[in-house]
Amino acid sequence: MATISTNEFKAGVKIMLDGEPCNILENEYVKPGKGQAFNRVKLKKLISGKSLEKTFKSGESFEAADVMDVELSYLYTDGEFWHFMNNESFEQIAADEKAVGDNIKWLVENDSCTITLWNGTPIVVSPPNFVELEITETDPGLKGDTAGTGGKPATLTTGAVVRVPLFVQTGEVVKVDTRSGEYASRAQK
Amino acid sequence: MNNRSHLNWRPTADIQTLRQRAVIIADIRQFFALRNVLEVETPSLSNATVSDLHMRVFSTQFNDPMSPQQRTLYLQTSPEYAMKRLLCAGSGAIYQIAKAFRNEEAGKHHNPEFTMLEWYRPDFDHVQLMNELDELVQLIFGCEPSYRMTYQQAFKDYLSLDPLSTSLAELQKRGCTLGYEHICRDEQDKDTILQLLFSHEIEPKIGIQRPCFIYNFPASQAALARINLQDERVAERFELYYKGIELANGFHELANVHEQRQRFNADNDQRLAANLPPVTTDALFLAGLESGLPNCAGVAVGIDRLIMLALDKTKIAQVITFDYQNA
Numbered sequence: 001m002a003t004i005s006t007n008e009f010k011a012g013v014k015i016m017l018d019g020e021p022c023n024i025l026e027n028e029y030v031k032p033g034k035g036q037a038f039n040r041v042k043l044k045k046l047i048s049g050k051s052l053e054k055t056f057k058s059g060e061s062f063e064a065a066d067v068m069d070v071e072l073s074y075l076y077t078d079g080e081f082w083h084f085m086n087n088e089s090f091e092q093i094a095a096d097e098k099a100v101g102d103n104i105k106w107l108v109e110n111d112s113c114t115i116t117l118w119n120g121t122p123i124v125v126s127p128p129n130f131v132e133l134e135i136t137e138t139d140p141g142l143k144g145d146t147a148g149t150g151g152k153p154a155t156l157t158t159g160a161v162v163r164v165p166l167f168v169q170t171g172e173v174v175k176v177d178t179r180s181g182e183y184a185s186r187a188q189k
Numbered sequence: 190m191n192n193r194s195h196l197n198w199r200p201t202a203d204i205q206t207l208r209q210r211a212v213i214i215a216d217i218r219q220f221f222a223l224r225n226v227l228e229v230e231t232p233s234l235s236n237a238t239v240s241d242l243h244m245r246v247f248s249t250q251f252n253d254p255m256s257p258q259q260r261t262l263y264l265q266t267s268p269e270y271a272m273k274r275l276l277c278a279g280s281g282a283i284y285q286i287a288k289a290f291r292n293e294e295a296g297k298h299h300n301p302e303f304t305m306l307e308w309y310r311p312d313f314d315h316v317q318l319m320n321e322l323d324e325l326v327q328l329i330f331g332c333e334p335s336y337r338m339t340y341q342q343a344f345k346d347y348l349s350l351d352p353l354s355t356s357l358a359e360l361q362k363r364g365c366t367l368g369y370e371h372i373c374r375d376e377q378d379k380d381t382i383l384q385l386l387f388s389h390e391i392e393p394k395i396g397i398q399r400p401c402f403i404y405n406f407p408a409s410q411a412a413l414a415r416i417n418l419q420d421e422r423v424a425e426r427f428e429l430y431y432k433g434i435e436l437a438n439g440f441h442e443l444a445n446v447h448e449q450r451q452r453f454n455a456d457n458d459q460r461l462a463a464n465l466p467p468v469t470t471d472a473l474f475l476a477g478l479e480s481g482l483p484n485c486a487g488v489a490v491g492i493d494r495l496i497m498l499a500l501d502k503t504k505i506a507q508v509i510t511f512d513y514q515n516a
Binding site: 009028029030031032033034035036037038040054055056057058 | 241243293294295296297299369371372380381384387388389410413428437489491499509
């Protein structure tokens, strides 16, 4: 089994900690002039998404986490699983609700998503930074508002609710930033 | 397309910083010249090295033209043993600004090769030497005089625990509740837990406005300091902290050769227990002690860190010409 020592820790390295794969974000070396050296490490638990800070004795080793990111196209959901396909090999893979999480509302058919696999199983599904979705419901806007100040809530086909400018109407397709959940623009026709 | 043009050949410190660094080093030399402390130079390479469990040493092979055998030489981790031999030989007060080398140390506040100021004062104890170091740092930083706290008091003030009497089990428990269960739940060495708590829970909180001396470390962390005659649970060792950074380590120096030999042996026992090779003790240093080290105190100051703080920088790479990654 591959092991990783604290002196190999750097941003992006994946280790197993308390049974959960973790991504190293930052690693700081702390050593008194006389005495034990430590590594103060910021890491992110990949399943729960929690960030935490941990201190290890320098030189301690950890099991490497078999984690990789793959780019896959979203196909469809059967209600229990969300299905993705590799566009080159046509291999399909199914992610459960836990892996999809809150990103359910940003999944658009044929969009390319980043799927994080742990031992071959999807644990995180990340949508593209921008998705285009149709508005299914929003109040008719006030006439003459073109600057987009204030805005109003709009419900999209996936159930996501975003604030849009008053001039945007039901039936239009809008571009949304999935990282902030904010309206970016009307989609290019 | 020439790839070399993409290499970052520039120094990690800017030229203006290097000018300011030179002024600080000149001020330090002036400080000792005014006090009649003699500047000396001792070898960077020596035949023996330190036994400290936590010190990793660089070594190299010397092809001696006068001998068929290769000889192992060690880069010094500090000039301590050689300077003490000068004291034994009657040098009187001495100082040195020298490169020191420590393997496996790198980070914001560590470079494997760094500049150290070390000085020794015959007839001083650790309290008198703290006074002199205080004067030096006031000169460099233009700061207020430092304050002092015993190691025991620092733990009492910041963690409400007595580092000298608390049991291992209790320390493990405290370490766990403070968020260090990963290390503390099974750690069998009290000093490791104390060093963890000190560096993570106390160090960031002391010496913020003005420098802070911590003194009378536990006897188990004496290194080369004398044990206090009134309270043998503590050693006459001090450290200086400023703005969350450890700057200096000093001792009322152990002069007793038998005790020194015992400490070397104890270090080697610890090394064996930790699966590290034992270190051949420095016979020349011990022979010097045998002939008599004058009553003295000595201190080592990390010059790169001192300059980093004086110039409001955050990494020592910003105050040295080239850090190890682009040396």
